[in-house]
Structures are given as structure tokens and as C-alpha cells.
Amino acid sequence: MTVLHLADEGEAADLVAFLSRLLHYDRGAAVRLQAAGTALAVFGRPPSFEVLTIRAARLAKPYENGLDATLDVTVSAGELLEAVDETGAVAGVPGAVTGPPWAGLLPPRGGWRTEPGLPSLDSLRALVAAGVAEFRVRMGELTPEGRTRAELDRIGRDIWSRTVAGTGLPVRAVHAAQSLGFLRGDGGLGLVSCGAWLRLRTPYGSVAVRRTGAGTLGISVA
Template sequence: MTVLHLADEGEAADLAAFLSRLLHYDRSAAVRLQAAGTALAVFGRPPSFEVLAIRAVRLAKPYENGLDVTLDVTVSAGELLETVDEAAVTAAVPASVTGPPWAGLLPPRGGWRAEPGLPAPDALRALVAAAVGEFRSRTQELPPEGRTRAELDRIGREIWSRTVGEARLPVRAVHAAQSLGFLRPGEREIGLFSSGAWLRLRTPYGSVAVRQGGVGALGLSVR
């Protein structure tokens, strides 16, 4: 089994936290791992948000496995989490799995340019809190016979598909970033970037990418 040597205990803890959050939304979650040099990218897709989440992890030394100098594999998030050893600062790569459709389709690596119109981090967190409050209020006002899954989904789509400020970013992307631990209190270094049909909300702790028109369509760049 290939062992990844992480840069420090903080990287190991953050990786474990990210995997735990993905598993909270999907107990059978898979993640795609791509490593080259001292950088590891972990891709996941929490189904509740319809976004791609990317966690960058620093490695202590360049990845190397025999003659292979890069790693690109889809694995079980749960099995990967079980191998994360914060004391040893390592993680072992489990056996590959047949990944879900999104795992074979990722945003482009390059061509990202900064986009204007993103509100300040405090405003983003307030926006998410207001959206959550509106969803709860509107669903609680429904009569019992009207509180169907279809109606709840309709209200959710209406709220979370709204765009943020003057940016084209849907509110659900900000909600995902906060729920996955990417948008933390006091954090100021965030940015919005675009590449082709993709938008990417980036913070020091991870990124959330959405394809304009919907990730669900899976009209992504094959990688």
C-alpha cells in the first residue's frame, strides 16, 4: 500500500476533517486523489450542494512509487480516513474503486482568472445564515400535507441557486465552503476565479468549484 508522507500534523488533521465532513453528507463517498511533487489534491462531491470540493494537501516529500512519479486514483473516502495517522503524519492510499461519474470529470487545471463582485467574507457568512434561516422559516410554514420532499427540494433550489452579490456564484457554493470548513471565521484571503464555464471560490483551506449551468449536467472537462 502506498504511503503518503504529509507535511505536518496540521495537514493530517485538516485532511481527516475534510474527509469526515464529506462522509457526513455521504457515507459511501469517494474521493479522487491527484499527487505530483509535494502537492496532493483531494476532490470530493457532497451531494447536498451539487459542487466539487477540492482540498489541497502539502506533502513532506515528492510523491514517488517505484517508477510512477504521479498519483491519480479514486478511492473510498472512509477507507482513506481510516489510514490517516496524525501522530505519524502519514496516510495510506487504499485500493482504487470504480468512482462515480464526476470523478472522471474535473475542472481545468489552468486558465483561471480573477472575477470581481465577491462580497467580503463576513458578508458571505451572513448571507449563508440568512439563507438557512429563510429555508427553515418557509418549510416550517408549510402545512403537514404540503411538506413533501419535492416541495422542500423546490424551496431549496430557489434559495441556493441565487447568485452572490454581483458575482455569478450561486449561494450553494458559499454554503458548501462554510459547511466543509473552507470558509472560517476571521478568514480574509478568499477569491473568486473563472476558467471557461467554471467558477471557483478559493480560500487557504480549500476550494469549491461549480460549472455554470449546473454540475449535475456533468458537461465537464475530461481529465
């Protein structure tokens, strides 16, 4: 089994936390791993949010496996989680699985530009809290007969498809960032775009979404 040597125990712990949160939303989740040099990127897609999440990790030494200088494989998130040794700061790479459709359609690696208008971290947290509170109120107003899955999904789409302060970033992307532990610390946020993609960056991970009606520009297919 190929083994990834993470930079330290902290990187291993953060990877475990990210995988655990993904599996909370989808027990059968898959993740796509890309490693080159001393950088590892782990891509996932929690179905509840309809966004792409990216967790970056530092490796202790440049990735190398025989003649291969890069790693690009889709694996089971659960099997990867089981193969992480936090104390030893290593992670075994499980066997490849047939990837879901999203795994073949990733954001580009370069060409990103900064977008203005992103609110502060506290404002984003408050936005998510307000959305959760509104969902609970509207759910409570439903009759027992009307509290169907279809109606709850409709209310959720109405709330989370709103955009953040005119940036075009859907609130569901911020909700995903909060739920996956990316909105912590005291700053370091950024909103960037490339072609059809918008990406909310934080020091702990990123959330990327495709803009509606933006065509196919900026898609990285692999």
C-alpha cells in the same frame, strides 16, 4: 499500500476534517486523489450541494511510488479516512474504486483568471445564515401534509440557486464552503473562472461549479 507523507500533523488533521465532513453528507462518498511533487489535491462532491470540493495538502517529500512520479486514483473516502495517521502525518492510499461520473470531469489545472465582485468573508457568512433562516421559516409555514421531500427540495433549490452579488456564483457553493469548514480565518478569499468553471478559493479549500449554459469549455477529462 502506497503511503503519502504529509507535511505535518496539521495537514493530516485538516485532511481528516475534510473527509469526515464529506462522509457526513454521503457515507459512501468517493474522493479522487491527485499527487505530484509535494502537492496533493483531494476532490469530493457532497450530493446535498451539487458542487465539486477541493482540499489541497502539502506533502513532506515529492510523491514517488516506484517508477510512478504522479498519483491519480479514485478511492473510498471512508477507507482513506481510516488510513490517515494524524500523529505520524501519513496516509495510506486504499485500493481504487469505480469512480462516480463527476470524478472523470474535473476543473482545469491552469488558465484561471480573477473575477470581480466577491463580497467579504463576513458578508458571505451572513448570506449563508440568511439562507438557512429563510429555509426554516418557509418550512415552518408548510402544513404537515405539504411538508414533503419534494417541496423541501423545491424551497432549497429556490434559495441556494440564487447568485452572489451578480458574480454568477450560486449561493449553494458558499453554503458548501461554510459547511465543509472552508469559510474560517479572516480572509484570503478569491473568485476565479476558467471556461465553464467558477471557483471559490479559500486558504482551507475550494468549491468549483459549472456555469449554466457555458458549454463544455475548460473541462478536464481524465
